[in-house]
Amino acid sequence: MAEIDVDVAVQAGEFTLEAAFEAGPGICAIFGQSGAGKSTLLRSVAGLVAPQRGRIEIGEEVILDTDEGICVPARERRVGYVFQDDRLFPHMSVQRNIAYGARGAAQPEASEAEQVVAMLGIADLLDRYPATLSGGERKRVAIARALLSQPRILLMDEPLASLDHARRERIMPYLERIRSETRIPILYVSHEIDEIARLADTLVILSQGRVVASGRTPALFARTDLGAWLGQNGGGVLLRGIFRHFDPEYRMIEVDLDGYTLHLIGPDDERDLPEPGTNLRLRVHARDVAIALSPHGDLSVRNQMPLVIEYIEKVDNAYSIIHGLIGLQPLRSRITRKTVDDLGLHAGMTVYALIKSAAFDRRLVREQHGSRKIHAWRSGSQDD
Amino acid sequence: MTGGGELAIIILSLKVAATAMVVTLPFAFFVAYALARWRFRGRGLLQAVTTLPLVLPPVVTGYALLVLFGANGPLGWLFRETIGLEFAFRWTGAALAASVMAFPLLVRPIRLSLEAIDPGLEEAAETLGASRLRILATVTLPLALPGVLAGVILGFAKALGEFGATITFVSNIPGQTRTLSLAIYSFLQSPTGDAAALRLIGFSVFLAIVAIIGSEWIATRLSRNGKSRNG
Numbered sequence: 001m002a003e004i005d006v007d008v009a010v011q012a013g014e015f016t017l018e019a020a021f022e023a024g025p026g027i028c029a030i031f032g033q034s035g036a037g038k039s040t041l042l043r044s045v046a047g048l049v050a051p052q053r054g055r056i057e058i059g060e061e062v063i064l065d066t067d068e069g070i071c072v073p074a075r076e077r078r079v080g081y082v083f084q085d086d087r088l089f090p091h092m093s094v095q096r097n098i099a100y101g102a103r104g105a106a107q108p109e110a111s112e113a114e115q116v117v118a119m120l121g122i123a124d125l126l127d128r129y130p131a132t133l134s135g136g137e138r139k140r141v142a143i144a145r146a147l148l149s150q151p152r153i154l155l156m157d158e159p160l161a162s163l164d165h166a167r168r169e170r171i172m173p174y175l176e177r178i179r180s181e182t183r184i185p186i187l188y189v190s191h192e193i194d195e196i197a198r199l200a201d202t203l204v205i206l207s208q209g210r211v212v213a214s215g216r217t218p219a220l221f222a223r224t225d226l227g228a229w230l231g232q233n234g235g236g237v238l239l240r241g242i243f244r245h246f247d248p249e250y251r252m253i254e255v256d257l258d259g260y261t262l263h264l265i266g267p268d269d270e271r272d273l274p275e276p277g278t279n280l281r282l283r284v285h286a287r288d289v290a291i292a293l294s295p296h297g298d299l300s301v302r303n304q305m306p307l308v309i310e311y312i313e314k315v316d317n318a319y320s321i322i323h324g325l326i327g328l329q330p331l332r333s334r335i336t337r338k339t340v341d342d343l344g345l346h347a348g349m350t351v352y353a354l355i356k357s358a359a360f361d362r363r364l365v366r367e368q369h370g371s372r373k374i375h376a377w378r379s380g381s382q383d384d
Numbered sequence: 385m386t387g388g389g390e391l392a393i394i395i396l397s398l399k400v401a402a403t404a405m406v407v408t409l410p411f412a413f414f415v416a417y418a419l420a421r422w423r424f425r426g427r428g429l430l431q432a433v434t435t436l437p438l439v440l441p442p443v444v445t446g447y448a449l450l451v452l453f454g455a456n457g458p459l460g461w462l463f464r465e466t467i468g469l470e471f472a473f474r475w476t477g478a479a480l481a482a483s484v485m486a487f488p489l490l491v492r493p494i495r496l497s498l499e500a501i502d503p504g505l506e507e508a509a510e511t512l513g514a515s516r517l518r519i520l521a522t523v524t525l526p527l528a529l530p531g532v533l534a535g536v537i538l539g540f541a542k543a544l545g546e547f548g549a550t551i552t553f554v555s556n557i558p559g560q561t562r563t564l565s566l567a568i569y570s571f572l573q574s575p576t577g578d579a580a581a582l583r584l585i586g587f588s589v590f591l592a593i594v595a596i597i598g599s600e601w602i603a604t605r606l607s608r609n610g611k612s613r614n615g
Contacts, residue, residue, distance in 0.1 A: 046511055074510045087508035091526050100522075101512030149512050 003185040004028060004153065008044050008054030008064075010037075017041060017209040026201030027179050027186045029217070031193070031229070037209040038189040039084075042155050045187060046081050047074030058153050059185070080146030080184070084157040086138045088130040094141050095126040101149025113148055119181065120144045120174055136167040140174060147178070154178070154186040160195060173272060175199060193230060197221065197238060197283045205229050218281070222330045224313075224323070236285035239329050243278045246270075252357070255280055258327025263302040264360045286321055288359035289333035292352045293343060299354070307331060307353040312340060326353065390567075390583055397564040400475055401543035404482035405536055412490035412535065417524075419491070420498035437549075438488040446552025449481055453553070477554035478561045482543035489542050490535040497531025498524070530603060537599045544591065564588060 007020035017037040021028075030038045043049040045056055047063070050071065056064040063072040080101075088097050102113065117123050120140040130138060139159060146154060159175070160168045176199065179186065190196055196203060196217065204214040205226065213226055218238040220226060241255035246266055253273075255262040262282070267273060274280065295304045307324040314320050320340045322333040331353055345351065415434055419427065437445050453460040455472040463469040471477035501524060509519045525532075547565040554561040556570060568584050571577030 048507055048511070074507075075513050075515065077511075078513065079511055081508065081511040083504065083508060085504065087502070087504045089505060089509075089523060100509065100514070103513075145512070 003059050004187065005055070005057040006041075006045065008041070008051040008056065010040055010044055010049055010051045010054075012040065012049070015040070015209060017044075019204070019206065019209070019211050021204045021211055021214040023185065023187075023202040023204070023214075025183065025185055027175075027188050027199050028202040028204065029196045029200035030187060030189045030204050030206055031191065031196055031200075032206035033191060035208075036206040038191075038206055039157055041206070042081075042157055042187060042189055045153070046079045046155055047072065047077050061152070078150060078152045080149055080151030080154045082139075082142050082146050082154065082156045082159050084159075084161060086130075086142040088133075088138060088141060088145070090130050092129075093126065094122065094128050094130070094133070097130065097141060098122075098126075098145045098148050101145060116144050116147050119177055120147075134167075135163050136171055139163065139171055143174070143178070147182070147184075151184060154184050156186060156188045158189055158191070160190070160192070172198065197236075198281075236283055236288075237330055237332055239282045239284060239326070239331070241280050241282055243274050243276055243280050245276065246273055255282065257282075257305070258329060260305045260326065262305075262355075262360075263357050265357050282360050284331065284355060284359060286332040286334040288355060289331060290354040291322060291333055291335055291339070291343065291345065292354055295352050301354040301356050303355040303357065304352050305355075307333075307351050309345060309347050309349045309351060311347045312345060324351075324353070390580055390587075392559065393562060393564065393567045393584065394587060396475060396559070396562070397544055400478045400482055400563055401540050403476075403479040404486060404543040405540050407479070408483040408487055408490055408539065409532075409536065412487055412539075413494055413532070416491045416494035416498055420495045421503075434491050435488050437485050442485065442546070442548025443552045445484060446481060446549035449477075449484065449549065449553040453477070453480060471554070473554050473557055473560060475560050478546075478550050478563055479543075481549040481553045482546045482563075485546050485549050486539035486542040489538040493531040493534040493538065494528060495531075497528045497534075501527045533602050534599065537595055541592065541595055545588070 003025050004023045006022070008017065010017040015035075015037065017040050019037065019041055030041060032038050040049060044051045044054070044064075045058075051064065051066065053066050054064055055062070055066070062068075062070055063077050064070060088094075089100065092100070098113075098117070117126070120143060122137070122140050122144055125133065125137055125141065130141070133141065139162075143156075143159070156175075160171055163171065172195075178184075179199070179201075188196075188199065200217045202215065203217045203220050205212040205220070207229070212229060213220055213223070218240065221230060221236070221238045239257060241257040241262060243253065244256050244261070245254040247253070248270070251266045253264050253266045255264055264282070290301070291307070292304070305326050307322075307326055309322055309324045310330075311323050312320050313323060314337065315334070318336055319334055320337045322335065322340075322345065324331055324333070333353060339345075343351075415430065418424070419431060419434070449471075451457055453463070453471045455470075460471055463471070469476060471480055505523055505527070506519050509523050514522065544563070545565050546563070547569070550561060550563065551566060556562050556566045562570065564584060564587075568581050568588075571581035571584070
């Protein structure tokens with residue numbers, strides 16, 4: 001069932017946006033270069049831009065249908081908009097800022113407000129004014145304000161773009177928490193492929209006002225024709241595994257990948273460990289995958305899995321990309337053409353893919369699809 | 385010549401200026417908002433009309449008021465017949481003259497502070513479910529407050545000291561239209577009025593200093609509110 005169904009045409013001066021896509025629950029990333037129409041798309045969902053033609057449906061409710069003459073005004077759409085520039089009210093304390101949208105019918109339970117404040121770690125900031133907050137703090141307050149207005153959908157416009165790398169790393173877990181702890185669908189605008197690989201359940205690639213491709217993120221990452229957008233060689237693929245076990249002594253975790261066991265480095269904070277059985281998404285860059293003809297017990301590389309070569313793609317004179325399958329999941333390896341020739345690699349051959357534990361993204365990303373709901377705070381204690 | 389005493393003159397002047405401010409402020413805010421936010425036909429004209437009292441000789445403005453709002457003027461007739469309000473040779477006329485003269489001084493700082501507000505904040509309030517009125521009351525107005533206060537202080541000072549338009553429109557009647565400037569002028573015309581004139585001049589200077597200190601205090605308070613205030 002689609003949570004979000006969008007089909008809009010917006011004409012703004014020279015620029016035309018024509019986009020149609022649908023997305024399920026979780027995070028739907030809108031990806032594209034600047035000027036691709038990402039923000040315009042978000043603004044038309046929020047009702048801040050009036051599309052010439054279009055239809056927008058969010059969880060059964062039609063908020064725009066130009067054929068039927070339906071256009072719900074922005075203030076009644078109940079979208080939680082996290083703007084790129086935060087837009088906190090400078091004359092109000094953090095407390096009053098986050099309470100601004102939470103009134104009348106949208107008044108959340110006091111416990112819910114507390115939960116959001118705790119989830120985003122802003123309890124100590126409530127009496128402060130926006131001008132005294134750091135960039136990361138402002139962003140968390142903006143997210144809390146959007147969440148507490150009881151939104152049907154969250155719209156996030158490059159929430160991490162204005163932050164440096166360290167702050168980005170600190171905010172990302174909060175976004176993952178929102179994704180796993182609430183049922184609100186999220187439209188997430190970004191031009192950072194790393195964020196998308198980590199966060200997005202579905203992905204819409206936008207270019208010059210048009211949708212190039214849309215669908216589930218791992219499926220799009222596995223496609224070879226989207227290299228121009230998702231990164232030619234470095235892009236890598238997304239693997240799906242099941243979390244099995246954590247070894248606190250070495251801070252290593254074991255993940256089941258279609259019957260093979262992967263050893264990865266665990267998260268910095270044990271609280272971020274998922275429950276055993278949770279589906280995880282792992283991102284592997286093609287450049288981090290080495291190839292061997294047989295397994296080796298005397299290597300430092302812990303992860304050695306059989307890989308069936310589908311085909312070998314020549315990138316340039318120096319490099320080739322091996323496209324293969326581990327079980328049923330696609331994996332790519334970028335190695336030199338000389339190695340390909342020296343080892344005599346060819347399509348249909350079974351070799352071993354070697355991946356260092358450290359090559360995986362340190363953060364554990366839960367797959368929304370098929371995962372257990374951790375707890376659903378929006379509807380109280382439902383499935384404990 | 386000394387009718388009413390100096391205290392009565394001061395009280396009358398304060399009453400005229402205060403009334404002028406209360407009546408003008410909503411109009412000034414509306415015009416400032418329209419000029420700052422809306423693009424409409426006749427915007428240039430509105431801007432020109434708003435600035436007019438600032439550049440016209442005050443006597444000309446007073447004459448225009450006399451023609452329009454005088455006992456036989458069309459608007460004067462309208463107000464008298466509908467709500468029984470008369471301007472000619474009354475303190476209400478002095479308040480009207482002060483309002484018109486102070487109007488441009490109110491509009492300008494309000495408009496500047498409105499233009500300085502990020503429209504994105506109003507958009508954000510809208511996505512949070514706020515109605516237009518609530519956005520105005522909770523976002524626009526508080527953020528424009530420094531401009532409003534600056535305008536009111538400027539306008540109040542102008543209304544207190546207004547001379548040319550008042551004397552042309554409603555003359556110089558003790559107890560009705562003889563406000564501070566008019567009284568000082570009258571005392572100076574009289575051979576025995578120097579002492580009284582000096583006392584009123586002293587009071588004017590005192591009021592001016594209080595106004596300046598007051599506006600500074602408000603400005604620092606407001607900027608502190610917006611910036612650093614740790615819990």
